[in-house]
Amino acid sequence: MSASTSGQTLFLLKMRGPQTAQQLALLLDITSMGARRQLEAAQEKGLVAFEDVADKVGRPSRRWQLTATGHARFPDRHADLTLELIGQVKTLFGDDGLDKLISARERSSEAAYGKLVDPQLDLAQRVERLARVRDGEGYMANAEAQDDGSILLVENHCPICAAATACQNFCRSELAIFQRVLGKDCQVERSEYLLEGGRRCVYRIIPIGT
Incomplete structure (x- = not known):
């Protein structure tokens, strides 16, 4: 072959x-x-x-x-360098310093997603747009409409898996970020989680108020 x-x-x-x-x-x-x-x-x-x-x-x-x-053929982005930097930040600034770094990354991600996901789009279009953004970041992401009206945001790969494994706070607030970016007319739940033994990370977006 x-x-x-x-x-x-x-x-x-x-x-x-x-x-x-x-x-x-x-x-x-x-x-x-x-x-x-x-x-x-x-x-x-x-x-x-x-x-x-x-x-x-x-x-x-x-x-x-x-x-x-x-x-491993689908690599973690700069895994060794990332782990080294995490260790150095903790050594130099302690857990509080690492927490501030993660919080800054969260704010940056949310601001970037907010610019690309138009709140005037319908929910399915917003999820599709968010999936495209995450796919571009290396998450091998896609959106899948479900028969019950919900929409799955499926991430088949985690390009920061080494960092997230070493410090789970790196993905602690994705639910909250996705919720704020997608808006108040839906509820975001994590239904599969890579770091808890899942094959991938999956978020279920449930419409509300319709």
């Missing part, structure tokens, strides 16, 4: 989570055998692993997913 197909396979597993070879074959427009060969090649490199999941009917299905090494 070509390098492009290899990259597409990893990208699909990152964006969609565990998939069977048949599912990947359909998405990649290749044969099931071709998809299995692609997955086996990635497995040899330690990028993917599988789990046999029992279905209600018939034999178990083999679901492939990224390993930690596979996820």
